[in-house]
Amino acid sequence: MNIDKAKKRIAKQVKKGFNGYPKISLEYFGETADSATKIVISFISEENSEPQEQTFFSDSDAREDETIQSTLVKIIERSDAKTVVEIEGVSILSCG
Secondary structure, eight states: OOHHHHHHHHHHHHHTOOOOSSEEEEEEEESBTTBOOEEEEEEEOSTTOOOEEEEEEOSSOGGGOHHHHHHHHHHHHHHTOSEEEEEEEEEEOOOO
16 A cells, blocks of 8 residues: 555544544654654553554654555554544654
């Protein structure tokens, strides 16, 4: 799947807003706000349940990594998530 198609499919899911559980959250992290080198995807099956997390790392900006973005789309589709949340921007990784 090409990068633009993957990003559009994720954005479409995010725009739907909260529709119940299961819920997936995406959060991007990086050394600077310009480049996300780490993505944490969290899956919550039902309200008040512990999230299951998976982390992806990239040498370049993971938001522009076709393999990672395609994988995120597949995870969202296979989990049958009713809600997808994407944390805005890139959270700065703290050193230490």
